[in-house]
Amino acid sequence: MKIRKRYILLILIALLPLIHLVHPGDFCYGVTEIIVIGAFALLFVIVFLVVLFNNLYGIALKKELFNYRPVLIAVVYTIVLLFLLRFHDDNLFKTPKLAFKSPATAKTNVKLTLFTDKDFELKTLYKTYRCINKGTFTMQNDSIYLKFNNRYTQNNDIDSVYYFNRIRGVLQATTINNTILYQVTDLSKKEEYKYFSK
Structure with missing residues (x-):
């Protein structure tokens, strides 16, 4: 050769x-x-x-x-x-504005990050893999509207419209009553994933 x-x-x-x-x-x-x-x-x-x-x-x-x-x-x-x-799954060129995470007791582990350029990223963690869905969002008064790039069908607990309670720091779905995401205070912390954990 x-x-x-x-x-x-x-x-x-x-x-x-x-x-x-x-x-x-x-x-x-x-x-x-x-x-x-x-x-x-x-x-x-x-x-x-x-x-x-x-x-x-x-x-x-x-x-x-x-x-x-x-x-x-x-x-x-x-x-x-x-x-x-x-x-590979970090947004190095975007600045996070707000981040929300599901409680540890939730059946689905979810993290929603809103960026300053009106984009968002939704990470859903499973036992052996994680899925990242992206899109754009708009904030009007106390509501956050998510518009996914592709139709999101993997998780029935995720809604496209959320009520944002700024005092308590929580996001609550408007159509699915059980979904509550809590605000993350440290936006710079990198998450470490352990596969095959709970």
């Missing part, structure tokens, strides 16, 4: 995890995606080792110079992959 084809193959394999780590719209992420990303990373390591040992073979027998390109590709791949794994 020619040298350029090796590098192109290495770069193409390095781009495969982006399918599961870059989310322009609504998405779900969980254990299945982690396993797929791990398989892509293993494939990258195998191809990288083949290319590296081929370079070492050329150095030992043919007196060629060491080719640094595969190592450079591997370093960039590792840094980008670790960065995306850490921040």
Whole structure:
């Protein structure tokens, strides 16, 4: 295999995890995606080792110079992959305005974040995965109206219109009586997810 084809193959394999780590719209992420990303990373390591040992073979027998390109590709791949794994479901370029969370006793664990640019993000946590739905919102008096980008049908406890009690810091659904979300005070805190927990 020619040298350029090796590098192109290495770069193409390095781009495969982006399918599961870059989310322009609504998405779900969980254990299945982690396993797929791990398989892509293993494939990258195998191809990288083949290319590296081929370079070492050329150095030992043919007196060629060491080719640094595969190592450079591997370093960039590792840094980008670790960065995306850490921040793939965060909104780095948006400022949160308000955040609300379901109580720990609720049957569905939900977090609603409203951003200053009138966008919102709704995270629904399940045992082995989490789903993130996005859209826009409007606030009129004490009501918050959510307009989802895609029709949201996964959770029957989520409404599109909420009454916001500023004194108590709670959101209450207007059509579904049981749904109450409590205001989160620390908006900068990053949530750590543990799969297979309660």
